Amino acid sequence: MSTLGTRLDAIILAGGRATRMGGVDKPAIVVGGRRMLDTALAAVDGCDRVVVVGPHRDELPDRVEQTQETPAGSGPVAALAAGLATIGDSGGDSREGLVVVLAADLPVLDRATVADLVARLGDDPEAEASFAVDETGRMQFLLSVWRRPALVGVLSALDGRENQPMKALVPKRYATLAVSGIADCDTAEDVERARAIQVPGPMDVDEARAQIRKSLLPLPVRDLPLSETLGAALAGPLVAAEALPRFDVSAMDGYAVAGPGPWRLRTEIHYAGSPTELHLSSGEAVRIATGAQVPGGSTAVIRDEHVEVSPDSETTVIQPCSDIPDRDDMRRRGEDWQPGHHLAPSGVSVTPAVVSAAASAEITEASVRGPVRAHVVVTGDEIRRDGPLRDGQTRDSLGPVLPDVLRHLGVRTIALAHLRDTADSFDALLRDIRDTDVIVVVGATGAGAADQLRDALARAGARIIVGRVRCRPGGSQVTAVLADGRVVLGLPGNPLAAVATLLTVMPAIVDGLTARTPATPETGVVVNAAEAGAPITRIVPVARRSDGTWRADTVVRTAHLAGLIDREALALLPPDPVDGQVVELLSLPN
Numbered sequence: 001m002s003t004l005g006t007r008l009d010a011i012i013l014a015g016g017r018a019t020r021m022g023g024v025d026k027p028a029i030v031v032g033g034r035r036m037l038d039t040a041l042a043a044v045d046g047c048d049r050v051v052v053v054g055p056h057r058d059e060l061p062d063r064v065e066q067t068q069e070t071p072a073g074s075g076p077v078a079a080l081a082a083g084l085a086t087i088g089d090s091g092g093d094s095r096e097g098l099v100v101v102l103a104a105d106l107p108v109l110d111r112a113t114v115a116d117l118v119a120r121l122g123d124d125p126e127a128e129a130s131f132a133v134d135e136t137g138r139m140q141f142l143l144s145v146w147r148r149p150a151l152v153g154v155l156s157a158l159d160g161r162e163n164q165p166m167k168a169l170v171p172k173r174y175a176t177l178a179v180s181g182i183a184d185c186d187t188a189e190d191v192e193r194a195r196a197i198q199v200p201g202p203m204d205v206d207e208a209r210a211q212i213r214k215s216l217l218p219l220p221v222r223d224l225p226l227s228e229t230l231g232a233a234l235a236g237p238l239v240a241a242e243a244l245p246r247f248d249v250s251a252m253d254g255y256a257v258a259g260p261g262p263w264r265l266r267t268e269i270h271y272a273g274s275p276t277e278l279h280l281s282s283g284e285a286v287r288i289a290t291g292a293q294v295p296g297g298s299t300a301v302i303r304d305e306h307v308e309v310s311p312d313s314e315t316t317v318i319q320p321c322s323d324i325p326d327r328d329d330m331r332r333r334g335e336d337w338q339p340g341h342h343l344a345p346s347g348v349s350v351t352p353a354v355v356s357a358a359a360s361a362e363i364t365e366a367s368v369r370g371p372v373r374a375h376v377v378v379t380g381d382e383i384r385r386d387g388p389l390r391d392g393q394t395r396d397s398l399g400p401v402l403p404d405v406l407r408h409l410g411v412r413t414i415a416l417a418h419l420r421d422t423a424d425s426f427d428a429l430l431r432d433i434r435d436t437d438v439i440v441v442v443g444a445t446g447a448g449a450a451d452q453l454r455d456a457l458a459r460a461g462a463r464i465i466v467g468r469v470r471c472r473p474g475g476s477q478v479t480a481v482l483a484d485g486r487v488v489l490g491l492p493g494n495p496l497a498a499v500a501t502l503l504t505v506m507p508a509i510v511d512g513l514t515a516r517t518p519a520t521p522e523t524g525v526v527v528n529a530a531e532a533g534a535p536i537t538r539i540v541p542v543a544r545r546s547d548g549t550w551r552a553d554t555v556v557r558t559a560h561l562a563g564l565i566d567r568e569a570l571a572l573l574p575p576d577p578v579d580g581q582v583v584e585l586l587s588l589p590n
């Protein structure tokens with residue numbers, strides 16, 4: 001953190017149980033996808049020394065110091081004094097430095113806020129501290145930056161520190177900084193409000209994908225057998241273990257020859273390349289098949305079409321045809337690559353080509369992230385997968401094909417289940433389904449009475465990355481992250497909307513989770529874009545025309561996938577497109 005060479009330490013008050021919240025460990029409550037204590041720690045990342053004051057927490061990194069006020073629970077002033085005693089009450093040199101003082105129950109806080117508070121103090125040389133002030137004008141004592149001597153001074157001026165209010169510490173002269181959304185979380189309602197504030201507004205498709213890519217934490221790197229890596233991304237270069245060819249081989253069916261022709265054919269050897277040891281002397285030839293190892297002593301291979309064979313009673317004589325090109329049909333060891341050659345860089349998606357090239361290079365394992373695993377649930381009490389439909393029931397037309405759509409996107413479906421439309425089943429889903437990277441929820445993304453997803457995400461403390469997207473269909477989609485990094489993708493229930501959403505954002509989710517290099521989007525010319533487009537981004541099926549351009553469907557029903565029959569792609573038509581515009585195409589699984 002830049003403080004112009006001034007030492008900057010931080011004290012985070014992460015004290016006892018919250019009585020107004022039934023004794024829960026408040027700093028451990030997850031808001032916006034992470035514990036409030038971790039939010040505070042992230043905000044002071046870069047400070048010289050950081051001390052957390054409160055009950056000891058084993059999980060904190062070693063560089064974070066820990067202490068507790070005595071007696072425990074004797075209030076914020078006592079805690080602050082304990083923290084200051086740990087980091088030392090003098091800066092240790094002539095630049096006495098600054099001290100950041102933070103609470104661990106501020107859900108919205110980042111390094112920029114702390115840097116702004118430091119800057120405010122720098123702007124006013126007379127001020128002893130700078131404090132954040134919320135929208136209502138209330139001063140947030142536990143979001144402040146102090147000149148170290150001033151903090152030492154106010155603490156030592158107090159008569160006793162136990163159970164003193166923070167207000168008792170306010171110095172004579174201070175600066176303030178308006179910061180919105182920083183009210184602390186004292187009650188369960190505060191936590192809920194903080195979680196609601198964090199839902200971002202509607203985004204454009206590109207913004208949604210960019211947010212997803214930059215917000216997701218990459219999966220851990222694993223060394224996997226190549227056969228298990230399809231759909232993953234390389235986490236390091238793919239390095240050849242063996243040369244290719246591994247030995248000198250014939251590229252054609254023909255003759256291995258030694259020295260200048262004509263050559264005497266070794267007829268006792270049927271074909272070269274068998275394990276028997278064979279060595280040709282100058283003037284000798286032997287039959288050889290494509291791919292066979294060339295015998296020792298060979299100087300070239302000549303294909304059948306380029307030789308004349310003259311059998312006589314004792315020896316068969318081989319000689320080159322008169323008008324053949326000067327060409328050697330032998331492939332030398334290492335001609336394609338040598339051991340150590342980089343076949344593919346880090347970040348490349350593992351495709352069948354990568355797996356195959358690795359096999360050619362005798363590579364058996366690769367360091368990868370992914371493949372991404374999805375646990376898919378279809379919601380809706382009216383949706384029925386098997387058996388005859390009763391009144392009011394709708395056939396599940398999506399569940400049966402989603403694994404195929406996901407495979408097309410490089411994602412493995414590890415479970416496919418139906419989920420009841422109750423708050424409990426949604427809570428259990430987000431809490432208990434751990435062994436997956438993405439939970440894909442079909443339906444329930446809306447704000448209707450039966451739509452549970454958004455409330456369940458809020459209760460789980462998930463961080464909403466994409467809350468809505470300005471596109472049709474697919475507007476009600478949600479992408480969120482749970483505290484342990486699992487991604488939740490909510491697909492609108494209408495089948496075409498669900499598929500359009502998957503094809504649009506799942507690649508960005510895979511980019512983020514596997515840290516692969518994002519693919520360049522496919523594009524095409526849509527001849528009737530103006531007619532098919534709208535003032536908002538539309539995602540519509542397109543048919544390829546014989547000249548390579550595309551025609552978009554103008555009427556699109558979202559309740560089924562019949563509109564995708566015979567179509568190769570969906571087009572992302574930007575708002576108010578013009579005919580002949582080049583637009584992004586999302587290829588459909590076939």
Ligand SMILES: Nc1nc2c(c(=O)[nH]1)N[C@H]1C(S)=C(S)[C@@H](COP(=O)(O)OP(=O)(O)OC[C@H]3O[C@@H](n4cnc5c(N)ncnc54)[C@H](O)[C@@H]3O)O[C@H]1N2
Nearest residue numbers: 394395396397398399443444445446451491492493494497
């Ligand atoms: N008041 C509003 N209502 C709706 C809006 C809106 O903006 N305001 N948007 C509509 C659009 S567009 C969509 S898309 C859906 C999104 O709804 P949900 O994600 O909450 O999905 P559900 O309500 O659960 O289902 C919607 C629809 O899809 C059918 N469905 C769901 N799953 C399947 C399946 N596996 N197979 C076949 N059909 C399925 C379901 O029966 C519903 O008909 O909200 C609109 N409403």
Ligand code: MOO
Nearest residue numbers: 473474475492497
């Ligand atoms: O967004 Mo709905 O997702 O338009 O069919």
